[in-house]
Amino acid sequence: MIWQQLQSLVGSYPLALRGLGVTVVLSLISLVLGTLLGFGLGILRTGGNRLISAAIGAWVDLIRGTPFLVQIFLIFFILPEFGIELDAFTAGIIALTNLAACFICEIVVAGIRSVPTGQVEAALASGLSRWQRMRQVVLPQAMRIVLPPLVGQYVLLIKDSSVVSAIGLTDLTRVGWLVVQRVPNGLLVFFLVGLGYFIVCYPLIMLARRLERRMGAAHGEVQL
Amino acid sequence: MTASPSKNGTGMIEFRGVNKWFGALNVLRDITLSVEPREVVVVCGPSGSGKSTLIRCINGLETIRDGDLVVDGQRLGDPATNMTRLRTEIGFVFQSFNLYPHRTALENVTLAPIHVRKIPRNEAEQAGRELLAKVGLADKVHAYPAQLSGGQQQRVAIARCLGMRPKIMLFDEPTSALDPEMISEVLDVMVAVAEEGMTMMVVTHEMGFARKVAQRVVFMDAGAIVESGTPEEFFSQPKTDRSRAFLSKILRH
Numbered sequence: 001m002i003w004q005q006l007q008s009l010v011g012s013y014p015l016a017l018r019g020l021g022v023t024v025v026l027s028l029i030s031l032v033l034g035t036l037l038g039f040g041l042g043i044l045r046t047g048g049n050r051l052i053s054a055a056i057g058a059w060v061d062l063i064r065g066t067p068f069l070v071q072i073f074l075i076f077f078i079l080p081e082f083g084i085e086l087d088a089f090t091a092g093i094i095a096l097t098n099l100a101a102c103f104i105c106e107i108v109v110a111g112i113r114s115v116p117t118g119q120v121e122a123a124l125a126s127g128l129s130r131w132q133r134m135r136q137v138v139l140p141q142a143m144r145i146v147l148p149p150l151v152g153q154y155v156l157l158i159k160d161s162s163v164v165s166a167i168g169l170t171d172l173t174r175v176g177w178l179v180v181q182r183v184p185n186g187l188l189v190f191f192l193v194g195l196g197y198f199i200v201c202y203p204l205i206m207l208a209r210r211l212e213r214r215m216g217a218a219h220g221e222v223q224l
Numbered sequence: 225m226t227a228s229p230s231k232n233g234t235g236m237i238e239f240r241g242v243n244k245w246f247g248a249l250n251v252l253r254d255i256t257l258s259v260e261p262r263e264v265v266v267v268c269g270p271s272g273s274g275k276s277t278l279i280r281c282i283n284g285l286e287t288i289r290d291g292d293l294v295v296d297g298q299r300l301g302d303p304a305t306n307m308t309r310l311r312t313e314i315g316f317v318f319q320s321f322n323l324y325p326h327r328t329a330l331e332n333v334t335l336a337p338i339h340v341r342k343i344p345r346n347e348a349e350q351a352g353r354e355l356l357a358k359v360g361l362a363d364k365v366h367a368y369p370a371q372l373s374g375g376q377q378q379r380v381a382i383a384r385c386l387g388m389r390p391k392i393m394l395f396d397e398p399t400s401a402l403d404p405e406m407i408s409e410v411l412d413v414m415v416a417v418a419e420e421g422m423t424m425m426v427v428t429h430e431m432g433f434a435r436k437v438a439q440r441v442v443f444m445d446a447g448a449i450v451e452s453g454t455p456e457e458f459f460s461q462p463k464t465d466r467s468r469a470f471l472s473k474i475l476r477h
Contacts, residue, residue, distance in 0.1 A: 116322075118322040119324065121285055121316075122316075122324070123324075124284075124285065125283055125285065125311055125314070125315075126311070126312070126315075126335070126336035126385070127308055127309065127312035127336060127340045127388065128308075128340060129340075132339050132340070136335060137335075140326045141326055
């Protein structure tokens with residue numbers, strides 16, 4: 001009987017690969033967009049305009065304080081009520097990008113605030129513009145603080161992407177649900193699903209650990 | 225607006241009735257002070273007397289509440305004054321050096337010339353090497369700040385300012401964070417800069433430096449300028465009780 005189940009599982013490997021592909025593509029797009037947006041929000045948050053800073057802070061708190069499942073339902077089921085029709089993939093990307101951006105914003109803000117005031121004053125005194133101060137002086141030093149938790153956050157977000165199965169997107173988790181209907185061995189099926197996520201995440205976990213060690217040892221120099 | 229300072233009595237740095245508060249604390253009281261081009265002014269006084277605040281106002285690291293502050297013919301706080309551009313004409317040397325730790329000595333010196341002055345990289349690096357050689361650090365061009373002693377870091381910081389070819393150099397207790405044996409190497413560089421005709425305001429208690437290059441010593445206490453005169457006058461015949469008390473404390477050692 002277990003033999004039959006294994007055979008049936010092997011037979012569904014194209015579906016599994018597709019699911020893994022959806023998970024990886026969805027995560028990758030959302031993480032790239034979320035990182036760009038998160039850095040932008042983080043820089044704006046520390047930029048000195050109180051109104052913008054407060055608005056971003058409120059949004060970040062709202063997103064961090066509500067379940068991702070609820071956010072994704074809101075985007076997928078509520079937005080069409082207002083005439084914005086979204087397919088599941090786009091809705092998933094929007095939700096995950098927004099989530100990533102909010103968490104990354106907080107990480108970037110902590111990094112920027114860790115740079116001593118004297119550094120900004122030195123850059124200011126030599127006539128660097130706001131963007132030049134950020135790009136040439138503050139961000140390179142903030143990256144020491146930002147990089148390890150940033151990569152750690154990627155791992156969390158890849159795992160959070162499993163929630164998109166709830167709106168019918170055939171990602172790795174949903175493939176698990178589909179397969180388990182044919183192969184009634186939940187333990188085996190979801191063990192393999194878990195393994196799929198682990199294979200994607202483990203290199204990142206290792207990377208985060210290495211970065212943490214290197215940042216601890218380095219004296220200010222960060223090669224990206 | 226005329227470029228010549230003498231015509232309308234405007235110095236390179238001109239304080240007229242400047243006041244500043246931190247909350248209820250009046251940190252600058254009715255400051256009136258004019259620094260001529262090529263003049264070297266030493267500012268001294270007890271800690272908390274407002275001397276750092278005074279020079280930090282000149283390049284806009286602090287803002288003033290009222291009065292006029294005119295630097296290189298431009299009035300600070302005036303909407304017509306481009307503060308970022310004005311800062312490129314003013315070098316500022318910090319007590320704690322504030323070198324960029326992620327950049328080498330040469331990169332510290334060339335950053336602003338390349339990005340602000342838009343000087344081609346190879347030209348800026350050539351000039352940077354010359355400046356580092358001038359402050360005695362030709363062999364430390366590729367060293368990171370963490371690999372340099374305090375005295376060496378402060379000399380890089382001075383070279384970094386000179387790289388912008390400023391009209392004014394401000395020094396905020398440049399030797400206070402240094403071990404005693406490193407003070408003279410920094411002061412020597414400052415003397416050389418002064419002798420080239422730089423307009424300088426230096427917050428320091430280094431009386432040897434003041435005697436050597438300053439035309440004027442300004443003594444501050446509780447946010448006000450209490451006394452001002454040549455180094456000779458100030459050190460040998462201080463006019464006020466407060467300056468006498470201050471001098472007796474710093475000269476005892």
